[in-house]
Amino acid sequence: MQTLTLTNLVADYGEQRVLGPLDLAIEPGQKIALVGKSGAGKSTLLNLMHQRWRHTGAALMPQELGLVPSLSVFHNVFMGGLARRATWYNLVSLMRPFRRDIDSILPLLEQLDIAEKCWTAAGELSGGQRQRVAAARAIHQQSDLLLADEPASALDGPMAVKVMAALTEAHPTAVLALHDVELALRFADRVVGIADGQIALDQPSERVKTQDLLALY
Template identity: 60%
Template structure:
């Protein structure tokens, strides 16, 4: 079984240590919320995890999303599996998508409430719509672990909850950098709090309340 473990991991910006040393494991069935104020090290930790584990089946949803504005919503989601197909198949899909791919991706877009924009260029979408496209892309990509940086920050209550549910159901393990504490506690099984690049909290979600976590902000 694939293991996702960091041991005495550190990250540096130039000669300055900005994260760690810290040790952290992500077990099967665990959905971890990374919390802490801006600059605490959440994005740095996600990047470190991806760098260490990228040769394994890991999907990344960065805060910048990484969408191609000139391509349609469909094609941006399809990019989640580019490496699984031969180059000629990807080239054909750019001009004339296969019906099987269209059906599968449309179903995912329906799950995140944006199927009506299937053929719209991503450059024409709002921030919340773009975030849902990125979510559909990692759901299409699949894998053993999802790393996501503020995956629902641009969504309102019902939409945020719906996307969080899909992400945590779609992967056996997730590590999600979150600012919304209520969503973190509702959809994640474990909370890891960061402060100054160090882990200052690591506890099951069911033992915590959003009020008790405010000290980290």
């Protein structure tokens, strides 16, 4: 993966400027936490990143998760790997999954403590369970770059840590929009603070203290 850059990026809703202009460069191997209060522009920035870089195969974990409620947990996770398979293969798997795919997805579900729901429809799950399924789907995509919007917001402390660890270990480079300051400092090596659509802070996480980030909220 090459350095990814955004130059003079702006986003407008109608006549209202909601983001930018801003410049940002993401180096391969960086784990970046986007922090800031709701409405600051974090989600908009992530969506624009995905539009710009989706051709690279970037994995997106949106805040609304994007699961198909009528499909099983297995098939929702399997969808993360659709681009690696022929269309006929994906259609057959929808009716009768191949053992090789079950064997690759089950350990991932076990890692995220959701394996017992493998054949349950996603629409029957709790919010935290759905979030873990979306995380598994992102990991199954096997991308070098993860763009995730509040990937652990519906999870309790230990499970949030487990999911964050799995996501950051699976993706060499990641940009993570987070409200949880402790998770941001624990799992990111660079923190970018967004306020009123602008970059208000951009520092290595080792130079940032909790109170520095709380000032953005």
